[in-house]
Amino acid sequence: MAEHIFTEDTRRKLLTVSTATLTTIMFKRGFRNCFIGGIHPLNPEHARMVGPAYTLRYIPAREDLDQLKVFEDRAHPQRKGVEECPPGHVMVIDSRKDRAAASAGDILVTRLWKRAAAGIVTDGGFRDSADIAKLPFPAFHAGPSAPTNLIRHHAVDLNVPIGCGDVAVYPGDIIVSDTDGAVVIPRALADHVADEAVEQTLFETFVQERVMAGDGIFGLYPPSPEARQTFRIWREGRGEA
Amino acid sequence: MAEHIFTEDTRRKLLTVSTATLTTIMFKRGFRNCFIGGIHPLNPEHARMVGPAYTLRYIPAREDLDQLKVFEDRAHPQRKGVEECPPGHVMVIDSRKDRAAASAGDILVTRLWKRAAAGIVTDGGFRDSADIAKLPFPAFHAGPSAPTNLIRHHAVDLNVPIGCGDVAVYPGDIIVSDTDGAVVIPRALADHVADEAVEQTLFETFVQERVMAGDGIFGLYPPSPEARQTFRIWREGRGEA
Amino acid sequence: MAEHIFTEDTRRKLLTVSTATLTTIMFKRGFRNCFIGGIHPLNPEHARMVGPAYTLRYIPAREDLDQLKVFEDRAHPQRKGVEECPPGHVMVIDSRKDRAAASAGDILVTRLWKRAAAGIVTDGGFRDSADIAKLPFPAFHAGPSAPTNLIRHHAVDLNVPIGCGDVAVYPGDIIVSDTDGAVVIPRALADHVADEAVEQTLFETFVQERVMAGDGIFGLYPPSPEARQTFRIWREGRGEA
């Protein structure tokens, strides 16, 4: 799938739509399991994130292998990943939904941010969560976890297909997040999904305005032919074709 | 139980007492399982809510039945419920504690608010949670969930007895919430429970004042005869009989 | 272990270091299971707490024994504990990770605060959580729970070894917390752990500065001989030996 180019135009569109809208559009295409739930942004002000997935796979730790000295090895996948995750990408970590030890801490997350990554997601937990929460950087986890990752996690692979929060994530898949959680979109579908999501968002903005104005939802959401016509007029009034 | 009138006086009293106080009063009457826990208000500024329950029952979705077109049907229980929930009532949704898909989203919740419902509770999750959190409307869930409800939930019934968060909820039961969660009070008991709760709250305000002033809890909480007398004087001083 | 004195110097040092740093130092000494996770501070502004553990043990409630009248008994462990927990100590409650009923409420927590306890931790939940959150007092739980503790908990012992959040807590163990959760340090190790943690924190402050300045983590974290030298110079520049 790597041959599909992820364009700046698509990235910008995806930044304007919600994960709720995206999961509905994915559902229409037959995708029922593309939402990483049970996670939340450490900093709710920085919940929106869009970028291709760069993955890190953990397996359970083993006492003889997972000692502090492993971090001295530049090939250690966690450390290597932090230095090699391409700018604009989202690091996605398979922590097997285990937050008994940290997936990463503030120094590594800060480094990722400085290297212009788009964000980081784990289905485990981060340590130094209060410090990470102060960064202007989207970071999602299931909840804080202070212990060093060596207690439970062994970093084993970079950029292989993984599971994160019970969802398949392939390297290069497009990750989009907001306060609800994160959606995983196969790269080849990203352009079309983004277009349809922008369209649907525009319609839902119209619906929300009507509901705020006191309209009921019957005939509006989903729309009757009349509501479609009203929407078209509203849309033209906004100058959006 | 529908014959019991839920008075404005009782509603106002219940708005001033905590769910902690109410569960204790219910416990004295033999009710051990009347608290819906594991949920929280999306907007902590709007955590207090009182009103009779109007229920919505979900069962698991089935792939052939639960497609987007179902929302075009005005008899679809989720949509119908949003338009028919009486003003002042609390919509309570049995989502089987499953937040793998949304129980509802911001448009429906906004409509409920516009229709003057008292609030909404699910033991699952809402989508568009950041937008719902901006409404001045009490909404409680277990956590955000972006996917459309069709992925996991099939709306099947309105206003039948349900379970919500492992608690029985009968239509018309009085729902009272605060930051801790929500209490379910059988309608026939609401007046007496409200009276006793107001009384108990007054006493606990007194106790809290004494504790803040440095008193110990022995002989105060629960009160000795002397403490009861002090309370009576304090109470008269406040002009509350 | 009670013979080890917990000094004010050690207390002050521990107030400046994170639970992430402490768990790493404990790991180096062979302790893999010393972090109470799955809890959070009710008031994030008051997440830092240091003090010796004073424990309270709950077992499941029994319907005939656990009635409201038990609180009239001054020997009731929950009430007695609140009046006897020594100043500077942290009350740690073994609630068997069960938040179906409250471990304590605002009156008792307020009393503990007035009595100059250092904080309170339960692996269950507190009631009146919004009121407790307003106190300038570190209080940690798994989540709110309104029902009176009598519904699920029977207070049975004070100051015996317990489990809290799957971690062993012996009376007098030193409890240190921040936003991530709480670490349990055997009293005999506290001085050495505190010293090493202060040292490690200083180094991590240096690392974080370098990372903020754009340095990569290779050769820095963990440090190469050159980085160690740079650190020594940086440190002298700060006037910290």
Next chain:
Amino acid sequence: MAEHIFTEDTRRKLLTVSTATLTTIMFKRGFRNCFIGGIHPLNPEHARMVGPAYTLRYIPAREDLDQLKVFEDRAHPQRKGVEECPPGHVMVIDSRKDRAAASAGDILVTRLWKRAAAGIVTDGGFRDSADIAKLPFPAFHAGPSAPTNLIRHHAVDLNVPIGCGDVAVYPGDIIVSDTDGAVVIPRALADHVADEAVEQTLFETFVQERVMAGDGIFGLYPPSPEARQTFRIWREGRGEA
């Protein structure tokens, strides 16, 4: 869907196929969530069961309503259901996956068997499990549970759509079980699914014979054109068209 006749021919076919085969055939038709897992037969000798669903819905118990006297009421849904479940039907109970109290006990299950029901399924537990296990009657649960159902369950409805083990069950759906668990087949699909399952079972019998004879699975499972031809010959040899 009630208009579809469930024929004896289809029933007999379904008795000869496995739930594994059926879930694959359902998957080909787009059904991903039709298997009630996490349950097992009390008597493995009587694991096979086929019949239309007759449902019983439980909600959580309420202390004032759910007292022993309720069983004196002939309209009590649990008791009524046991006397009215049609012969050949499978009673399916929505116990909300809660086995903290029994869904039913040996007397009611014996009565169902005497009334010629096809079997019984709960996603909770049965009491008197050793006695039920002695009956020549298919009974499935998640595990034993001695307490009377009044402690946790309130029987509220008969023959309405329910969830059982996270699967939707509509009255009249065809339930088929074996040692793995139970499959729910919409009635309208039963004939076609049964035919295809018989076909697939025949093919898998052939495959299993070949594998037992030492063949590899490549080109056999799934079959190459050659393997299809070999199958056809094998089949004719058995006299099965």
Next chain:
Amino acid sequence: MAEHIFTEDTRRKLLTVSTATLTTIMFKRGFRNCFIGGIHPLNPEHARMVGPAYTLRYIPAREDLDQLKVFEDRAHPQRKGVEECPPGHVMVIDSRKDRAAASAGDILVTRLWKRAAAGIVTDGGFRDSADIAKLPFPAFHAGPSAPTNLIRHHAVDLNVPIGCGDVAVYPGDIIVSDTDGAVVIPRALADHVADEAVEQTLFETFVQERVMAGDGIFGLYPPSPEARQTFRIWREGRGEA
């Protein structure tokens, strides 16, 4: 409660009744939470057990304290308990429902059996489960667990009140088990509960006979005045007053 004598007569009666019957009788006395569920007998042929509780309390292990050498100490509560549990008593272990390490193994269980204990219960797991299953000795657990208990459990107390499977167990409480699990009966109630259970069992034997003979449950279970009369006659016919 230790002053109540547990008579051989009561013991014999309790051996003839089911945990299902006992939980119902306890429910009539207001006890809703007296059943230890989620456990099963390792040897179903030896599921029936009656005796006073002798308790062992585990807390989580700590790496420095829980090393193999601890077993050399004759005061180690696990080893001491096995040698001191009185004949006829049931050892009940609070393993915090954690079966990640063993509560005990075949040597200790064999020793308990040789010392004429009545049985053993843990809410964790036993190691050497196949060997224990061969003993003619009632042993209940949640499932097998090979690792030495030192990995997760620290034996801390003997014969104090504990929780086992979310149920309170006080030393001397009467434990009664069958295939469904185990019931905990406060010692002071044992005689009366046993008498009523024998009575109820006799009635249910009659009911079961009638159901096997083809009778319906209405008017039989619970009994109408006519059914009560029939029962009296049946009972006299059996020579049981």
Next chain:
Amino acid sequence: MAEHIFTEDTRRKLLTVSTATLTTIMFKRGFRNCFIGGIHPLNPEHARMVGPAYTLRYIPAREDLDQLKVFEDRAHPQRKGVEECPPGHVMVIDSRKDRAAASAGDILVTRLWKRAAAGIVTDGGFRDSADIAKLPFPAFHAGPSAPTNLIRHHAVDLNVPIGCGDVAVYPGDIIVSDTDGAVVIPRALADHVADEAVEQTLFETFVQERVMAGDGIFGLYPPSPEARQTFRIWREGRGEA
């Protein structure tokens, strides 16, 4: 680690010792997390299995990729693994502890057996569990699961490091099982662990004989110098040096 030869002598020794004994010996070497629990043999008569691990990794399924046609690809890791797992090896599957769909079924397991694999382990579930249970082949799972693996699992890798039941499994690690579950032993340690386990087993056989003869455990288990001497004599009497 692949350079260590796994000898027939070691294999034979490991077949005679229990997982309980092995986990204790591993604990003495610092390994606390080497036991795959929560699984059981489908056929308890065939619970003992020893062999090097050959791994299969699943990630969550994706609707567009995981369709029935994938099985036609000879490179599909599940099918390829079944044909390539070396004789004497144990196939170990990382199913992320998810038994909502099958890890494999009877045809593939039969093929593995015919190909002389030593056994198969999944932390998920098998379909056709009754048929697999009839094979004289060690197969372990968490419980049955009928749905085709495509519903939840995507086979992605063969013979890479995985997690199984929260334990790290590296290709070539030695897997040893009995009724309690399975132990994972790093290949380089297998010889020494096997020797020590045989020794320990001999001692425990002696202890068990003494306990059956009526001895207490003090001074026996662990042994006093006298008991060690008695053991030496007993051992010589058996002709085992």
